[in-house]
Amino acid sequence: MTTTTASGPGSFLSGKPLRAIAAIILLVNGMFPALWILFTSLKTEGELTAKPITWFPHAPTLQNYMQAFSDQPLHLFLFNSFMVALLSTVLTLLVSVLAAYALARLNLKHRGLILAAIIAVSTFPLVTLLVPLFEIMRTLNLLNTWTALVLPYTVLSLPVCTLMLVSFFEGIPRDLENAAMIDGCTRLGALFKVVVPLCAPGVFTAGILAFVNAWDEFLLALSFNSNPQLRTLPVGIQLYQGEFAFPWPVISAALVVGIVPVAVLIVIFQERVVSGLTAGGIKG
């Protein structure tokens, strides 16, 4: 009895040594690529081209980080990525809180249809809209602006966040809102004073997912914002490649700088992110 409950359901592995092996496989699989790029970023050019290759940096140096910031406007890439991600997260939350409230609380005639439409949009391949979006941004003179990315990124995260928030809102008892309305709140007032604060963890989780989505996006950023001053991080990193040279230590340093902000978010809010992802997160 105790032996059965001690091992997780569905696993035919059990016992301490197996657990240790599993832990090592999981950690190496998850952490090794990021660790390897960290090691690479601390190596000198000389050590990097030594054969056989070294695994740990012999004489760790921060030189590559300084060069990453001086060779290209890395601080601008970071700033652009951060602002685009932040603005689209705020916009996504605002729009999806309103929509989710309508879907969760008001008796809509076509609720099922609207939800199906949202699910359909959540699987929408934004790549296919490259041409028309490119034309629209060109006509509106929005190429090489944050707006050109904020709008599509908002749409990218909108369906997932809305679906997540609908399920969170449905978990809040209606009596609380009704009480607020009896006290003289309007429906919208009750939404922002009662429902949203009660769902703060859910809203926050949705926000993290939207932020990571925007931070990761590459194709639209590459196509719309080619001006080096307005490049986001994934696109800006390409500028380090010379015609023939590929300065791996410097690129690694820039990659580490780009990984750290999201890694910090993930480390702090890991439980919340996992629950959000499995509740309706969609991302390959």
Next chain:
Amino acid sequence: MATTTSLKISADVEPRQAAWVRWLDLSDRSLAILLLAPAALLLALIIVYPVCRLAYTSFFSLSLTSGLPAEFAGLENYRLMIDDPVFWETTWNTVLITVITVPGALIVGLGLALMANLPFRTQWPVRLSLLIPWALPLSFAGLIFAWFFHSEYGVVNDVLNRVGLPGVIWFNSPNWAFAAICLTIIWKTSSFMALIILAGLQTIPRSLYEAADVDGAGRLRQFFEITLPLLKPSIVVALIFRTITSLQTFDIPYMMTGGGPGTSTATLAMYIHQNTVSFLDLGYGSALAVVMFALSMCVTAVYLRMIRTKE
């Protein structure tokens, strides 16, 4: 049932409110329209209008480099596509990547999930090691693995040499380059699979396994007769999303090989991007996008049907 009663309560109680507050307190119907309007507007601007425009442009010959005004060309773009070997090659590559990496990520993800579900005393390192690959931008993963597979200084060849195998010049041969790309995609996407499957695993009641133990069913048999069938719903959803995102594969091959050698590892998304942004041939780019759109809509239709039958 509960919905109607609680709504009645709120309608029956007539709180004392200032006139403007009452005016703001709209009927359900108009409030719903007001609340859904921002989302609808955004979707109209970024999805609905562009989709119409996409279909429209695909019937025109419109190249910004030629400087000529758009000219109606009927099905000319589509006819060009049928005769275009690069279109067929990139489409084939996209389908091949999907067929290889989606089941690949499922198998690896299932393995990771089963391992992560073991009773570890501290949970966070395990959780973190599944979250980091998910959170890493695809383009970063592409660059990092390009460095992994570097023919001279890459860690993959180093490990191969250490176990006595010859290193491979990964990016010079179409097949090895393709293999490197697929391995990278599987690594990047299997963690997400694992997280979804892990959540599914944790909902399976232990009593089922205890009952199976009493009946004398072995571990392997328990896995195939209890675990897998109960995981099916969460696996199916994860598979469909993976398939749809896989059809859009761009970042990883773009960063690792740029589509090379030649166009042997280029995907349909990369070909759309090239025609649109590099060649500024918007008409042809649109026609290509219509094909991808149709492909992914087929998968979405299957998904929606499955949700409906589940309900």
